[in-house]
Amino acid sequence: MVSKVLTRAEPRPTGSTRSTTLRVSEVFASIQGESSRIGLPTVFVRLTGCPLRCVWCDTEYAFTGGRNRPIDELVEEIRGFGIPTICVTGGEPLAQKECRTLLRTLCDAGFSVSLETSGALDIDGIDARVARIVDLKAPGSGECERNRLENIALLRPTDEVKFVLADETDYAWAKRMIIEHRLGERCPVLMSPVHGSLDPTALAELIVQDRLPVRFQMQLHKILWADARGK
Ligand SMILES: C[S@@+](CC[C@H](N)C(=O)[O-])C[C@H]1O[C@@H](n2cnc3c(N)ncnc32)[C@H](O)[C@@H]1O
Ligand SMILES: Nc1nc2[nH]cc(C(=O)O)c2c(=O)[nH]1
Ligand code: SF4
Numbered sequence: 415m416v417s418k419v420l421t422r423a424e425p426r427p428t429g430s431t432r433s434t435t436l437r438v439s440e441v442f443a444s445i446q447g448e449s450s451r452i453g454l455p456t457v458f459v460r461l462t463g464c465p466l467r468c469v470w471c472d473t474e475y476a477f478t479g480g481r482n483r484p485i486d487e488l489v490e491e492i493r494g495f496g497i498p499t500i501c502v503t504g505g506e507p508l509a510q511k512e513c514r515t516l517l518r519t520l521c522d523a524g525f526s527v528s529l530e531t532s533g534a535l536d537i538d539g540i541d542a543r544v545a546r547i548v549d550l551k552a553p554g555s556g557e558c559e560r561n562r563l564e565n566i567a568l569l570r571p572t573d574e575v576k577f578v579l580a581d582e583t584d585y586a587w588a589k590r591m592i593i594e595h596r597l598g599e600r601c602p603v604l605m606s607p608v609h610g611s612l613d614p615t616a617l618a619e620l621i622v623q624d625r626l627p628v629r630f631q632m633q634l635h636k637i638l639w640a641d642a643r644g645k
């Protein structure tokens with residue numbers, strides 16, 4: 415039998431994840447509370463930092479802090495949960511350019527990966543195996559002018575567009591966006607009330623009344639665990 419003899423260290427593959435780090439706020443297992451994956455046991459990777467300031471953001475603690483973590487160490491921790499479904503979120507995950515390396519590495523490792531992103535950054539070039547959940551920020555968020563409308567043309571059927579609505583003015587805006595950009599023809603469209611702001615029943619009634627081709631959602635984890643961190 416011929417065995418391979420190593421006489422010197424093998425060169426590292428380019429794009430090594432050993433030296434590549436990401437600033438990470440938290441890693442935890444929970445039930446997916448949003449998107450079409452709602453209800454699935456999921457490992458969440460929350461990256462630190464966000465260039466937006468949505469007035470109703472429920473994750474302000476992720477704007478700062480966290481710690482720098484090598485991607486390979488992060489993937490090992492994720493593997494340790496024994497859950498095949500991963501959600502990379504933040505903060506705004508795409509604000510760190512190495513987020514794309516993490517997404518690819520997780521896909522290569524066989525995980526089913528989704529990404530929660532604000533829609534303010536370029537979603538081009540992200541590994542095609544990732545389900546991109548792209549928010550379109552309504553006026554009530556205070557960040558509407560940050561929407562990167564070029565992202566719409568990049569959406570695939572495996573992605574999702576999401577509207578988080580604070581009031582009926584936001585709803586009317588979202589309805590116009592869906593019609594104007596024919597969003598329903600590109601991918602599933604989600605609509606949620608801002609937690610504690612727009613009455614969920616009122617939103618549900620509007621959707622039925624207008625026959626909107628969207629999926630209504632409420633954040634399942636808040637029904638289960640209120641505003642607990644790491645849930
Ligand atoms: C915390 S953000 C992180 C990912 C990315 N920055 C974004 O905005 O999509 C994750 C999701 O939570 C939603 N979210 C944040 N605060 C919320 C609230 N008070 N009520 C309902 N959804 C909220 C966001 O709209 C987004 O879809
Ligand atoms: N359970 C649970 N599901 C979620 N889906 C998306 C979340 C997020 O913060 O991006 C989230 C979250 O924070 N918790
Ligand atoms: S983009 Fe996401 S993380 Fe950033 S402020 Fe808005 S909801 Fe919060």
Ligand SMILES: [Mg+2]
Nearest residue numbers: 472473503645
């Ligand atoms: Mg959350």
